Amino acid sequence: MGPNPPSGFTPVVAPVSAQAADDALRVATAEVRRPSLWLRAAEELFTWFKTLASAAVYATLIVTFGFQVARVEGLSMAPTLSDQDRLIVNKAIYKLGEPHRGDIVMLWYPVDPDKSFVKRVIAEENDRVRIVDGRVFVNDVQLEDDYVPNEYRGHDDWGPQEIPEGYYFVMGDHRNNSSDSRHWGSVPKKYIIGKVQLRWWPLPKARIFD
Numbered sequence: 001m002g003p004n005p006p007s008g009f010t011p012v013v014a015p016v017s018a019q020a021a022d023d024a025l026r027v028a029t030a031e032v033r034r035p036s037l038w039l040r041a042a043e044e045l046f047t048w049f050k051t052l053a054s055a056a057v058y059a060t061l062i063v064t065f066g067f068q069v070a071r072v073e074g075l076s077m078a079p080t081l082s083d084q085d086r087l088i089v090n091k092a093i094y095k096l097g098e099p100h101r102g103d104i105v106m107l108w109y110p111v112d113p114d115k116s117f118v119k120r121v122i123a124e125e126n127d128r129v130r131i132v133d134g135r136v137f138v139n140d141v142q143l144e145d146d147y148v149p150n151e152y153r154g155h156d157d158w159g160p161q162e163i164p165e166g167y168y169f170v171m172g173d174h175r176n177n178s179s180d181s182r183h184w185g186s187v188p189k190k191y192i193i194g195k196v197q198l199r200w201w202p203l204p205k206a207r208i209f210d
Contacts, residue, residue: 066092068194070106070118076172076179077118080104080147086201087118091194099168099189100124101138104196104209107170111184118196119170119180123163130159131182134175148173158182168192 072085081087081104089106099105099121109115123129123138130136134154136143154176163169167186172178181187199207 066090067197068106070116070196072118075177076174077104077120078152078174078177079149080120080173081118081196081199082205085199085205087196088198088200089194090197093195093197094189094192098124099192099195105170106193106196107187108191108193109184110187110191113191116193117180119172119178121168122171122181123169125163125165125167127169128160128162129169130161132157136171148175152176156182 068089068091070087070089072081072083072087075083087106101121101124103121104118105121106116106118109117122136122143127138128140129138134156136145137160152174163186166189168189169181169186171180171182196209198209199205
């Protein structure tokens with residue numbers, strides 16, 4: 001054991017600088033905060049996953065019951081629609097109502113329901129259709145089809161034929177380059193997927209269809 005300090009001796013404690021005290025406080029504070037930062041990151045990650053899962057569910061519901069994105073392949077609906085146009089199809093509209101003449105629809109191909117087509121409704125159930133030299137008559141009234149350019153018109157004859165109940169007669173706007181009801185018959189309503197509501201791509205040709 002060392003010698004005792006002489007009487008009257010006062011030990012001197014080296015003073016701690018303000019900077020050292022601040023550093024020590026920051027270290028202690030960081031140690032306290034570190035768990036809360038990890039907790040906050042975990043909460044944010046959970047919130048992100050929850051949002052992503054909700055978006056996936058909503059997207060599935062929209063595609064299943066509401067709207068569907070589709071792509072045009074081919075020229076059977078030219079010039080109204082072009083090859084590779086991107087469309088939004090309203091799938092809910094015909095759950096509440098019926099297709100009407102002039103509607104552009106997406107449908108399952110009756111001969112091979114694994115394939116889908118885009119065509120225009122020409123006649124509804126119980127209508128009488130005939131085609132004379134490419135001119136279409138519905139209930140003996142010539143169809144107003146100014147959307148078909150003269151060079152896209154055919155010269156075929158078809159019918160007359162009455163459209164069965166629950167069925168629809170469809171044609172492509174490119175009359176001389178379309179496989180449609182003239183070739184494979186009328187389409188049952190259950191095969192009509194929905195109404196083409198919007199062309200969103202290419203953007204310069206974006207258009208809403210009535």
